[in-house]
Amino acid sequence: MTPTRLEVGSGEAASTVWLGAGTLESAGSLLVSPSGRYLVFSAPSAGEAAGAVRRALDGRILLDASVDDREAEKTLAGVERLVDAALAAGVRRDDAIVAVGGGVVSDLVGFAAAILLRGVAWNAVPTTTGAMADAAVGGKTGVDHSRGKNLIGAFHAPRAILVDPRALGGLPERDYRAGLVEAFKAAWIDDAALADRAERELPALLSRDEGALLELLTGSVRVKASLVTEDPQEKRGRRRLLNFGHTLGHAFEAAGSYRDLKHGEAVAWGIAAALEVSCDRAGLPLAEAERIRLVLARLGPFPEPVRDPRRLSGYVSLDKKGTSAGLAAVLLEAVGRAKVEVVPPQVWLEAAERARI
Amino acid sequence: MTPTRLEVGSGEAASTVWLGAGTLESAGSLLVSPSGRYLVFSAPSAGEAAGAVRRALDGRILLDASVDDREAEKTLAGVERLVDAALAAGVRRDDAIVAVGGGVVSDLVGFAAAILLRGVAWNAVPTTTGAMADAAVGGKTGVDHSRGKNLIGAFHAPRAILVDPRALGGLPERDYRAGLVEAFKAAWIDDAALADRAERELPALLSRDEGALLELLTGSVRVKASLVTEDPQEKRGRRRLLNFGHTLGHAFEAAGSYRDLKHGEAVAWGIAAALEVSCDRAGLPLAEAERIRLVLARLGPFPEPVRDPRRLSGYVSLDKKGTSAGLAAVLLEAVGRAKVEVVPPQVWLEAAERARI
DSSP, rough: OOEEEEEEEEHHHHHHHHHHHGGGGHHHHHHSSSSSSSEEEEEEHHHHHHHHHHTTTTTTTEEEEOOSSSSOOHHHHHHHHHHHHHHHHTOOOTEEEEESSSHHHHHHHHHHHHHTTTTOEEEEEEEHHIIIITSSSEEEEEEEEEEEEEEEEEEEOSSSEEEEGGGGOOOOHHHHHHHHHHHHHHHHOOOOOHHHHHHHHHHHHHHHOHHHHHHHHHHHHHHHHHOOOOOOSSSSSGGGGGGGGHHHHHHHHTTTTTTSSHHHHHHHHHHHHHHHHHHSSOOHHHHHHHHHHHHHHHOHHHHHHOOHHHHHHHHHHHHTEEEEEEEEEEEEEEEEEEEEEEEOOHHHHHEEEOOOO | OOOOEEEEEGGGEEEEEEEEETTTHHHHHHHSSEEEEEEEEGGGGHHHHHHHHHTTTTTTEEEEEOOOOOOOOGGGGHHHHHHHHHHHOOOOOTTTEEESSSHOOOOOOOOHHHTTTTTOEEHHHHHHSSSIIIIIIEEEEEEEEEEEEEEEEOOOSSSSSEGGGGTTOOHHHHHHHHHHHHHOOOOOOOOHHHHHHHHHHHHHHTOHHHHHHHHHHHHHHHHHHHHHHOOOOOSSGGGGGGTHHHHHHHHHHHHTTTTOOOOHHHHHHHHHHHHHHHHHHSSSOOOHHOOOOHHHHHOOOOOOOOOOHHHHHHHHTTTTEEEEEOOOOOOOEEEEEEEEEOOOOOHHHHHHOOOOO
């Protein structure tokens, strides 16, 4: 099967995304390294996909290292470990890194690539639905800080991203479903037709049908590509729409110590809260909010988040999306249409208490 | 006095350099912050200049912190300390940082700005001749690694750079002279007329004459601006010429544990070695090499570097300027004309033994 090719960003920040079942087999020709040499960092859980990458790059691998893919490893110290390993292996400025794993791996390894020798090329081979739909695409890389998630990082786009449903291998059911939240999110903010189709295909998606999954992933990457290309560094443009559900999502995740909720689950709750605010302030019809909640319910059930405003408020106000003027947040006007509006933190904290799925 | 204004780079990577005696007094209108708020990080040795910045930004300073300006602090852990302080102060994406100090401060603080919230704006107020001529200009930021200098970093250009000879305050004589090496370097690689004038003005320069110093600094920033604008990320273009003297310079510095030689002194020795290689391989006339050595001698004397090839070789081969094809190094063809050539590490190690000032 010929893979679908999508371009994200432009110039220095350009990525090529290849989507298709079996794409991994062609990794040898699709991954990009200026020198032809690769450093492969893979998560322990990415066994099958890492094996395919290894076979495809045979003879061109300078370093083949494992990377801890727990959120607790997403720290500057974790990045330093990767940098140490790459320098010990003799990495050069024109070599390239390959990150094989979920969102933690692409955030962490991508950030190491961003700061190693002031930036070396990298490629992403996502092995979770969340990383395929979102984390690996768009060039955001980074690590967490005790004060909040992704507070340290860089924009550093991977040269190539291989999205192959077969790389999902033994992805646990809970991770599979949580990751789909990010794919649906893209549809809800910018592509009503995609949302309609994916909703109809939900049973096939939940049974991991390759065709249905590829259609949703391709649609969501297409949305992301268009928003990221318009506004690569999220200055003030439409890229911010991709943060739908993330203002509270990050706070829910942090309040649960990045342990109680998967990222996608926290975003699901963040979306549920954003639906409340959107109905109140952006004219989102109640019926459309209900429709989205129904999809979230079928992707769940998700563990209950921390809703106590006293525990959430510190995380909400520290969100990167905050500026000195207030908290720029994403509201939905209708399925397929979103906007950015400055909303007081207090409104979000109240919505966190009301949110339901 | 109206300051001279030079533009370096373009687009996202654009910096405005203001050069003039008394420029610091106008810091309030020349420094740039999207939100109007500033976080000031200053070296203990930058007392006078930091005071001027504080007065100029009165009422707009969110954080006023001291930063350790020893090379040993230029580590990821050192960056993390700055990031912690900025987050604790409540930094927002649209705030700006001001780095007041020498090259260590602009490298370290600039890199913190690069990775904080995936990049906040920053400004440089250099307080050493080295930082004025080189370190603060051009957007290279970063920290050291046990395997070599500046192996971790990012390209993140300051919005504004204020070059005011009055900021040199109590700069020790040895630092003052070492920093001039970088200013002369710019002339030697790209501006023969500037080199001629600066050579004639050497007595005035050594007595810290403001006019002579500003002329040399303005000329060297102009050279740097033109090379950086052509090739902002040092891909394969002429920006590399600025590394003249740095291939061995970094190795000398590392072999002396960043303690025995100042950066500019190590670069002086690196230039002396590059003169040997340039006479052998790039047709540099012996008389021109001698002329440059004479200037270096008058800027010195500099402490003797480590010349043992066994101690230098690891540092030479790990230099960022290395690619998998070899070590791209800068050779001088004549005063004012340089070129990049791949030279085997062995040739550099031999030149290190022969170099003389």
